[in-house]
Amino acid sequence: MKQHPIRHPLHSAAARDLNTLPGGLLLADHKQLSTCRPLAASALPQRLIIPMQQHIGQPCEALVQVGERVLKGQKIADAPGNLSAPVHASSSGRVVEIATYPIPHPSALTAPCIVIASDGEEQWCRLEPLRDDPTTLEREPLVARIRAAGVVGMGGGGFPSSIKLTPGSERNIHTLVINGVECEPYITCDDLLMRSEAARVVRGIGVMLHLLRAERCLIGIEDNKPEAAAAMQAAVAEQGLPHTEVVVIPTRYPSGGEKQLIYILTGLEVPSGKIPADIGCVCHNVGTAAAVGDAIFEGRPQIERIVTLSGAGVVAPQNLRVRIGTLIADLIPQVGGYTPLANRMILGGPMMGFTLAHDQIPITKAANSILVPSAAELPDPGPALPCIRCGRCAEVCPMWLLPQQMYWHIRAKNPEKSQAYNLLDCIECGCCAHVCPSHIPLVQYFRFAKADLRERAAEARRNERAQQRSMAREERLQRLEAEKQARLAAKKAAAQERIAANQQVNQSDPKQAAIAAARQRAAEKRARLAAQGVTPQNTEALKDFQQRQIAAAERRRQASSGSPPAPAEKP
Amino acid sequence: MQFPTRTSPYTARLYRVNQTMGWVLLALLPGIGAMWFYFGWGVVINIALASATVLACEAWVMHLRKRPVGPVLGDLSALVTAVLLAISVPPLLPWWMTVLGSAFAILLVKQVYGGLGYNAFNPAMAGYVFLLISYPVEMTAWIPPSVIQENPLTLLDTLRIIFFGTLPAGLSWDAITMATPQDLVRSELELKQTFSEIQQGPLWGGLGGRGWEWVGLWFLLGGLLLLYKRVIRWYIPLSMLGSLFLLATLFHLIDPDLYPSGTFHLFTGATILGAFFIATDPVTACTTKRGQLLFGASIGMLIYVIRTWGGYPDAVAFAVLLLNMAAPTIDHYTQPRVFGHQRKGEL
Secondary structure: OOOOOOOOOOOOOOOOOOOOOOOOEOOOOOOHHHHOOOOEEOOOOOEEEEEOOOOOOOOOEEOOOOOOEEOEOOEEEEOOOOOOOOEEOOOOEEEEEEEEEEOOOOOOOEEEEEEEEEOOOOOEOOOOOOOOOHHHOOHHHHHHHHHHOOOEOOOOOOOEHHHHOOOOOOOOOOEEEEEEOOOOOOOOHHHHHHHHHHHHHHHHHHHHHHHHOOOEEEEEEEOOOHHHHHHHHHHHHHHOOOOEEEEEEOOOEOOOOHHHHHHHHHOOOOOOOOOHHHHOEEEEEHHHHHHHHHHHHOOOOOOEEEEEEEOOOEOOOEEEEEEOOOEHHHHHHHHOOEOOOEOOOEEOOOOOOEEOOEOOOEOOOOOOEEEOOEOOOOOOOOOOOOOOOOOHHHHHOOOOOOHHHHHHHHHOOOHHHHHHOOHHHOOOOOHHHHHOOOOOOHHHHHHHHHHHHHHHHHHHHHHHHHHHHHHHHHHHHHHHHHHHHHHHHHHHHHHHHHHHHHHHHHHHOHHHHHHHHHHHHHHHHHHHHHHHOOOOOOOOOOOHHHHHHHHHHHHHHHHHOOOOOOOOOOO | OEOOOOOOOOOOOOOOHHHHHHHHHHHHHHHHHHHHHHHOOHHHHHHHHHHHHHHHHHHHHHHHOOOOOHHHHHOOHHHHHHHHHHHHOOOOOOHHHHHHHHHHHHHHHHHHHOOOOOOOOOHHHHHHHHHHHHOHHHHOOEOOHHHHHHOOOOHHHHHHHHHHOOOOOOOOHHHHOEOOHHHHHHHHHHOOOOHHHHOOOOOEOOOOEOOHHHHHHHHHHHHHHHHHOOOOOOHHHHHHHHHHHHHHHHHHHHOOOOOOOHHHHHOOOOHHHHHHHHOOOOOOOOOOHHHHHHHHHHHHHHHHHHHHHOOOOOOHHHHHHHHHHHHHHHHHHOOOOOOOOOOOOOO
16 A cells, blocks of 8 residues: 655644544543542552553563562563563562452453552652753663653553654654543543643653654643643743644544544544554653653653542542552542442543453553443443444544444454454444444444454464465475485486496406406316216315215115115105 | 443443434424325324334234344334335325235335344335335325315224225215326326426416425425434435436426426425435435435436336335445445545555
8 A cells, every 4th residue: 555645744734723533522521520629649558569561562570579678669570672661669668479460451351460568668769860951862871761660651552652752763753742632531630630740741742852853742632621731831831842832622532542633633644554653753642751751850660640530439539649559449448439329440431441340450550540430420221223224333433434334244254344344443432332323332343353353364374374384394395205216316326337337347356357267267177077077076185084984885875775765655 | 349341432322223213203293294284184094004013013023033022113113114104105095005015014125134224125115116016006096185175084084985995975086086296297298288287287386286395395394303313414315306306407497398397306296205204214225425425316316217207106215215225335335435544446
């Protein structure tokens, strides 16, 4: 496929000429529930259960042992390679256990965790603040600091940020997009972060701009967060960040999707199967920007994050600053506990989050929100009816797909056909299911079919490899056989050659000639004797007594009979 | 604390099938009221007959398929079929024909294919065509609006006519039934009358057939309500009415004596009803935007062709059924461009 012609954004429209997102939904945002209370620190829990892998990539291995005392910010698990992020202790205490515990996962998986019993002293390890202005430094030491701080994307992806900040020299990045959209209902952690700590976010953006050598930075914020936008604008002005603009975009779900936000702000479409860097954009969440700033300027690792606790199922919804590894159950009392209405627990938002079966699950770097809704807030959709092909799903799809066509093909157990409708471009935003009058769980169908397609692709790859192996084996056997034949033929040829050579040698070999001469002589002698009438008896050389014995035996033979003894007759 | 697990999204759903169907039924009411006014109680009796039949048929099929009956009857889709069929057939049609048509629509056009969402053809229109082909005389005998106003038939009279075929004293079949304006125009044109002469006749109103034009306008009101409530989209109605109007106007301008005007085509027969309530049936229509435009425009064109040069008086049912067949193909060739992809055909 040809690359999209890149309409260079700097030379065309100003950033404020926003591109409207075709599709998407205007949802009741319910953000007021939690924004009405300020950001607060969460209490130090007695136990921190820190999953060793909180990123996409290679799993970490523990660097500490059970019984060891750890300091706040100390690296406790790491993995070799770039596609990983180390994990740090979020408070001081003693490692009491390294074992598997439930982690935030849609399938309720367990994973290795380091359990720390906090000692309440909050004693920090030694941090190394940066003395120089980061913009005077080279990329490598800065990226190394970000990696060492274990910074991963805080928008939910969990992708190590250091990698996204080193897009490679072949990709020319012109725009850094900062995602402060937070389009999911209920979630307000980014809103509160921008309102209360805009300076922290903006200093991180400055570092990112420097690392990417981007020409400009666009900070996208939905118009339902005017306080956040104002705070960010003020911070950008105060820090004098060049070519950086806060862009207020209309509230519409899912404007915060990476591809959607880039499209809204720049008019560029990330081609299917590519990443934003391929079209010169890099997108980071505001929380990630703040974490990058902390890592660069203070050397502080990513050991806490802001979490929204909201919904009618908790008494006083609020945003809390939470140490990574704190159990959800330990946070609930800090927002007043559950109300009798608490009906479900969702990690993330109501559109894309996943439900948790219980609250004994630790907060990770990517856990942005814990939603405890009532049954009335997020009611059960009830049993699905048949699809009536109304096409509402296609109207709201932000990827401009035809969800109902994909659905029919999945129902017909034909995921290849649904891929022909570009199923793999689906971002699982949930808009289609939200508007479906038949209440069909479309996203679930799509997830299932995508997994199926991936499995089939893997299977196809395996089959191809097996076929290649089998063909290689066939080829090898044929080659070996041919070699064997060749070897045999060569051997045969060599043998024949040797015989021929031997015959030649015979004629010239003196020993053989001597034997031949001796045979010749013997034959001549026999002929001579025969001519004289002598039958050789070989008795000439015998001793006297032997001669006598022979003569006696001869005499006995002649005396007993005139003829030799006949064999016994048969009766 | 333990919680049940579900899959995303968890939001309250915006729409429901029975709510959608309910709006369609509601939007039909103004037009039905107008039909009752111009054509009498027969319309109401037909609706009752057809509704009872479709509900009984669906319940029976669900019983055979060992499925719960409640949710299927509750989706109201069968009632929409029943009402559409009942208002398409002549108001004094013998009762068993209405019942037969409804049963055909539900059993052989809808449920045999698997029920709601699986049928390829619009059940109401298939039922209508089934009756039209089987009983062409009865199916083309409409009451002229003037008759009802001059000799009002009571509910009881109408019931007697529909169930027993007995007419009130002093009335004859010839007096109370008449061809539709569509039929009339066709036969008069064949008798070498010009269109403007025909328009002077007693059956004529301002826009189309007398009475019919008002029925059309009230259905238009209902259709606008559906558009406003976003139960339907404008693509099919507008492209269908537009192509029919443009074609008719074109020929009318070429020869006004021979070809009726565009407004005549819009406000006679089932044009408005078809544009907003029949062609827009989501199950059997196209689903892509461009596909719907093509679908609607093709129906409009076919209506004109069949009305003008075909053998049947009205053409909405045939045009819709023909395009129902083409809908999957049209959908296949009108897929929208997907985000991050080139348009089909571009490399």
